Every structure is written in structure tokens, then in C-alpha cells.
Amino acid sequence: MLLKSSTVFYTDWVTISFRWVAITAFLTVLAFTHTASWASAVVLLSLGAWNIFWTILAVQNQRLLSHRLWNVVVDLLACSLLFVLSDGINGALAWAGVLVLFTSAVYFEWRLTLLLAAGLSLLQLGSARLLAPAGTNALRSALLMGSNLGMGLLFSLIFRPLVGRLRQRYFEQITQPRLRRLTASRAEQRQLEAFYKAIETLSATLDYHVVLETTLNLSLSMLRQGDVAATKMVGMVLLFAENDMQIEAAIGLPAADLRQTFRGEKGVLAAAIEKGQCHLIQNPAEDMELGALAVMKRCNAALCLPLRRGLSAFGAMIFAHPDPAFLTPPRCELLEMLSHQAVIAIQNARLFQDLEAEKQRIVDIQEETRRKLARELHDGPTQSVAAIAIGVNLARKMLEKDPERAVSELQRIENLAHRTTQEIRHMLFTLRPLVLESKGLVAALQAMADKMESTFQQKVKLKIDPQVVARLETGKQTVVFDLVEEAVNNARKHAQASEILVRLQQLPKKQSVALLEISDNGVGFDLKQVTGGYDRRDSGCASARLRSDR
Numbered sequence: 001m002l003l004k005s006s007t008v009f010y011t012d013w014v015t016i017s018f019r020w021v022a023i024t025a026f027l028t029v030l031a032f033t034h035t036a037s038w039a040s041a042v043v044l045l046s047l048g049a050w051n052i053f054w055t056i057l058a059v060q061n062q063r064l065l066s067h068r069l070w071n072v073v074v075d076l077l078a079c080s081l082l083f084v085l086s087d088g089i090n091g092a093l094a095w096a097g098v099l100v101l102f103t104s105a106v107y108f109e110w111r112l113t114l115l116l117a118a119g120l121s122l123l124q125l126g127s128a129r130l131l132a133p134a135g136t137n138a139l140r141s142a143l144l145m146g147s148n149l150g151m152g153l154l155f156s157l158i159f160r161p162l163v164g165r166l167r168q169r170y171f172e173q174i175t176q177p178r179l180r181r182l183t184a185s186r187a188e189q190r191q192l193e194a195f196y197k198a199i200e201t202l203s204a205t206l207d208y209h210v211v212l213e214t215t216l217n218l219s220l221s222m223l224r225q226g227d228v229a230a231t232k233m234v235g236m237v238l239l240f241a242e243n244d245m246q247i248e249a250a251i252g253l254p255a256a257d258l259r260q261t262f263r264g265e266k267g268v269l270a271a272a273i274e275k276g277q278c279h280l281i282q283n284p285a286e287d288m289e290l291g292a293l294a295v296m297k298r299c300n301a302a303l304c305l306p307l308r309r310g311l312s313a314f315g316a317m318i319f320a321h322p323d324p325a326f327l328t329p330p331r332c333e334l335l336e337m338l339s340h341q342a343v344i345a346i347q348n349a350r351l352f353q354d355l356e357a358e359k360q361r362i363v364d365i366q367e368e369t370r371r372k373l374a375r376e377l378h379d380g381p382t383q384s385v386a387a388i389a390i391g392v393n394l395a396r397k398m399l400e401k402d403p404e405r406a407v408s409e410l411q412r413i414e415n416l417a418h419r420t421t422q423e424i425r426h427m428l429f430t431l432r433p434l435v436l437e438s439k440g441l442v443a444a445l446q447a448m449a450d451k452m453e454s455t456f457q458q459k460v461k462l463k464i465d466p467q468v469v470a471r472l473e474t475g476k477q478t479v480v481f482d483l484v485e486e487a488v489n490n491a492r493k494h495a496q497a498s499e500i501l502v503r504l505q506q507l508p509k510k511q512s513v514a515l516l517e518i519s520d521n522g523v524g525f526d527l528k529q530v531t532g533g534y535d536r537r538d539s540g541c542a543s544a545r546l547r548s549d550r
Contacts, residue, residue, distance in 0.1 A: 012058045015071055015103050019051045022099040026082060033092040040085045047078045068107035072116070075100040080123060088128040089140050097124065101152045110156030117152030121145040211349050212237045212249035215342040219319065219335055220251065232322055234295050238262060238269075239307070239315035239346075245269070248315075257293045264289070264316070272304040273313050278336050279304045280327060284320055300324040303332055305339040307346060314346055376427055384420035388413055422455040441469050441477040445502065448485060452500075458492045463503040468514045480504065480516060487518040495522025 023044055030036035054071075057063055064070055079096040086093035097120045104113045125141050216235045223233065234252035238245040244261040247253070264273050267288040272279045284290045284302035296302065299320035307314040317339050321327055391413040398406035436444035442464050449460035472480065484502055491500050497520035507513045 009058060009061065009063055011106050012054065012063060012067070015106050016051060016055050016058060018102050018106075019047070019054075019075070019099065022102075023048055023051070026093060026096065029092050030086070035086055035092050037085060040082060043078055043081045043085065047074070050074055071103050071107065072100060075103045076116075076120065079120070080127070083124050084127050089124065089144055090128075094124075094144060095147065097121075097148050098151055101148065102155050105152065105155030105159045110153065110160065113152045113156045114149060117148040118145075121148045124148075207349065209249070211342070211345045212239075215317070215338065215345070216249055216251050219317075219338055223331060223334070233326070234299060234318075234320045236318045237307075237315065237342075238264075238318065240264075240313065245315050253293070253295055257295055260292055262289050262292075267291075268302070268304045269316055272306040272316055273308065276306050276308045278306070278332060278339075280332060282324055290318065296320060298322055301327050303327050303335060305336055307339065307343050309343050309347055312347070314343065314350075317342065373427070380423045380427070381420050384416055384423070388416055388420070391416065419455070422451075425451075425455075436478065436481055437474075441472065441481060442466065444477075444481055445484060448481075448488070449502075452488065452492065456492055458488075458500065459498065460488060460500045460502060463501065463505070465505045468504055468506055472514070483516060484518060491518065491520045491522060495520045495524070497522030 026044055030040060079098075079100045082093045082096040083091070086096070088094070097117075100120060101113060101117055104116045108116075121144060124144060128141075216237065219235060220231075220233060234250075236250040236253060237248050239248045243263070245264050246261055247258050250258060262269055264270055267290060268279045268281050268284075269289050280301065280303050281287065282301055284299055285296040287296070287302070290296050290302060290304075299322055301324040302318060302320040305317040305319075307316055317335075319327065319335060391409060395406050395409040395413060398409055435447050442462075445462055445464065449462055452458045452460045469477065488500055488502065491497055500518065500520045503515075503517040503519075505515055507515050
């Protein structure tokens, strides 16, 4: 396996260069002493091929895995073979071990080099004794071992400072940057994990206030992954409430600052919200709006992140720190990404709240409809049915005493029953006007007017602009019908009017606005008297309020 580097492997070039020198010296000695053989030539050619291979790798700034061990083993094998092939301790290459000792001194510490020198000496002496058991000289053996140990120690002393400098340079150029990248990579990984956790947390909650608190806490938590100085950071979430922005959630703010409100029309708040981009400012205490916060006096940098999605602006997030260099571009980018997720979470929370409010409104409407139906039944059909029961009892007694009067009484009871039936049908029509769903608002209002006249002998006149109706959605047409039905019923019950007028048209100056008007020619009422006691009245107040439009 090959290792690639962007820098030069200096120690490899040192060993490569010395190996070429050693090969040249070996060839020269063998040539002058006439002791060369085919075997020694093969060893030297192999050693040269190995050095060429290693030179190619060095040119490409590559090396083998466990390169130091490979170099020492190859050189040891070559030196040992040359020692044996050149007649051992008495031969011309008895000093061949200098190559492996040089390589070891470059790559390893002096202890390992001396150990290798001792092992090389024992290997050479052992091979010499095997080749010539009777010709081994003790003096030569001692000199060989001493020269090996001496050269090993000398090379170690020479290359110790050089190798130290090369290793320091290697550490500064390769190892140290790798450690920095590894540390940065781990920090980025922790920040990404915290960011994904933030997204998961924000997506899991629909509570409005929990979203805001979680956003601030996760922002500080993500920054603490890289620097403990994040504990000094101040954070707050400003949200629009009508025309002003209020502090809905904050970390590091004194109680006095929590009551501050902002218009968002000046300074960094206006710039961030208007452009929809984050703004980093120095000396936030000098800002025209943020300067009102006492905490900004001890902060030297502030980041304003707009909470905006499309055309909807919810407010802004503010982060400030005493150190002006703390809010670096990577940190600002991280906070900006989190603000985007916060906007989505805030929007989801608001949609959920709106959905809950709409659900409650529907429940209230259903409850009001039930109360209205109970009132209508109590005031109309219930009393009519009671009158029918009393009339039937009276007619039964008349049959015994005055049969002729009983006939007229039965006729009156029959008319009352028919009228009660019509009232019930009219109530059912107003509860669910099927004609509204099938034929539209105009047909439904006309059917309502016809039933008013046939059931209650109340004349209702309609003036409906078809173009206005055509632009109304089905749900809005239902709302208009309910308003007309409620107002007409109120006028019928209380106004004593001979005619009720229902008019639906466009506003002259605003073609996109529809005007619904219900008027009558009845007796009217005192508006001040009705509105003065409105909060103490029940559903009758609604009738009076609707009739006040006449």
C-alpha cells in the first residue's frame, strides 16, 4: 500500500542518495580487487533496481507502508550477501554493513542502530565461521564487531539532529495540519450532530413558546461545541405583536430589558427585516433601537437574523457577544441556518395555533347553532304544539256541549298545525339550505325570501349583484347566507316592518370589497340604550346589533 504526501520525504532522499554511493563503492572495490562474481553482480543489480523503484516513489512523494522496515531489511539482506560472496571477514567487502547501518541511523534512533550493528556483527561472524571454520581470526572478528558498532554510533550521532529537524519539519508540514484538520473535522461533526438534533427538536414540538426557548438553547449549545466563550453570548427572539416587536424569549438579558419593545423601523432591525438578510454590526450599543437595551453596553458585536418566510415577517433573532471577533463567518452561517429552521418551526407552531383556534371557533359556532335552534324551537314550534294540545282539549269539550263551535275550533287548530309545520320546515331550511349547495347563493336567498313570505307573511326584497356572487367562494357564500338569515329573522321578530330589503353589491371605490346591507321600514330602536347594556345581555343583543344597520 502506497502513502501519498504533498511534501518531500527528505529522509528517503538521503537513504536513496547514500545507497547509490554505496553501490558505486561496492562496484569499484570489486573491480579493482578482481573478486567480482555473477552472484555479487546479481545482488548489486537487484539493489540498484530496488533503489530505482524507491527513487520513482520519492519523485512522486510516495512511499510504501512500513517503508523504514522495508529499507532496512533489503539493505541488510544485500550487505549480508555481499559479505558472504566477497569471502567474508577476509574479503574486500567486509565493510559492506556500512549501508544498512547508515539506513538504520537515518530511520531509527541510536539504540536500535547499535542493536542492529551488534546483530549484523554476529550474523557476519557466524557466516564467516561456517564458510571457514579454521580461518577465522579473533583480531579480525573483534575489529569487525568494533567497526560495526563504531559506524552505527557515528551515524546515529551525525543524523540525530538532522533527523530531528526533518521530523519536526514533517510534523509541522504534514502531521500538524492533519491533526488540525482532524480536530476541525470532529468539531464540524459535533456541530452537525447538534444541528440535526436542533432540527429534530424544533420539528417535534408545536408549542409556540417551547419553539422559541429551544431555538435559543440549541444555538448556544451548538456554539459551545467549539468554544466555551459562547457562555458569554446574549440571545433573544423578537416577534411582532401588532405594530411593535416584543422580546418573547431571551438568554442573558436583565429583567429591565425584557420589557423593551421595538418598532423595527430603524437601525439593524429595519435593515435585516426589510432585506431578509442577516446583519453583523459592531458596537450595538450605538444602534438606534438595540441601543435601548442595557445589555448591549457590554457587547461589542451583534448579529441580527430576520425571521422571515416569503412575504411573512415574524420578527428577528439577536445574538450579541463582548468579544467582537467571536461572531466569525462560520458561526454566523451556523446561526443563520438555525434561524431558517426556527422560522419553519415558528410558522408551523402558529399554523397549529390557528388551527386550534379555528377548531374552537367551529365548536363555538356549533354550540351557538344548538342554542339558536333551542331558542327557535322554544319560541315557535314548541309553543304552537302546546297551543294545539290546548285547542284539541277545548274542542273535545265543545263537541259535548256545542258541536258547531267545535268545528270552527278544529279548523283553527288545523291552521295552527299547518303553520307550525311550515315553521319547522323553514327552520330546517335555514339550518341546512340544500339549494345553496346545488344552485348557489342567489337561489338560496330567493328561497329564503319565499319561505319568509309563505310562513310568516313577511315580505323580503332582494337586490343581488350576480358579479359579486360569482367572485365569492362557496364558504364565503355560506357565511353571507347565514348573516342574511340571522338579520332578516331579527328584523321580522322585532322591527314590525312591512318590507325587509337585502342588498349585496360592490363598493363604488373598492371593486374587490363586497357590501352586504339589510334594512327595513320598521320601528327601529334606541342604539345607545342597546349598546350601553350589551355586555349584560344574552343572544338578544346579537339581534339588536344586527338591526342597528338599518
